[in-house]
Amino acid sequence: ALERTFSIIKPDATRRNLTGKINAKFEEAGLRIVAQKRIHLSKAQAGEFYKVHAERPFYDELCEFMASAPIVAQVLEGENAITKNREVMGATNPADAAAGTIRAEFAESVGENSVHGSDAPETAKEEIAYFFSGLELVG
Ligand code: CMP
Numbered sequence: 458a459l460e461r462t463f464s465i466i467k468p469d470a471t472r473r474n475l476t477g478k479i480n481a482k483f484e485e486a487g488l489r490i491v492a493q494k495r496i497h498l499s500k501a502q503a504g505e506f507y508k509v510h511a512e513r514p515f516y517d518e519l520c521e522f523m524a525s526a527p528i529v530a531q532v533l534e535g536e537n538a539i540t541k542n543r544e545v546m547g548a549t550n551p552a553d554a555a556a557g558t559i560r561a562e563f564a565e566s567v568g569e570n571s572v573h574g575s576d577a578p579e580t581a582k583e584e585i586a587y588f589f590s591g592l593e594l595v596g
Pocket of ligand 1: 515518573
């Protein structure tokens with residue numbers, strides 16, 4: 458079914474000017490960028506977005522990193538967009554990511570791994586609503 462997922466191009470990637478190369482990977486996979494904005498999160502905003510990870514040992518480092526430079530927040534649309542996006546991103550740890558995936562090609566480490574993508578329909582809905590209003594979604 459036609460589906461939407463939420464995506465972030467992370468600070469390690471915006472810093473290295475990789476937004477266009479990463480977007481090309483999404484588009485080549487048949488994902489359409491139906492909303493996109495470049496923003497610089499505060500550490501508190503990053504913490505709110507990643508609050509499910511609040512008890513993890515890497516939470517503070519994750520929030521610092523996500524607030525260290527601009528991100529590009531996006532909504533991607535396509536057939537089975539959530540699964541397709543996860544395939545294009547590759548495994549969380551770039552050492553485990555399949556050849557040709559975004560993380561295999563661009564990620565620097567498990568923490569600085571270039572992209573985030575929603576893991577399920579319910580989280581996609583919540584994450585899209587955290588960053589975008591309905592008026593900003595342009596299919
Ligand atoms: P993401 O898909 O954005 O969701 C949570 C993030 O936490 C994850 O990508 C990684 O960037 C980060 N993360 C996961 N495991 C670790 C780890 N062991 N050390 C540092 N960061 C991590």
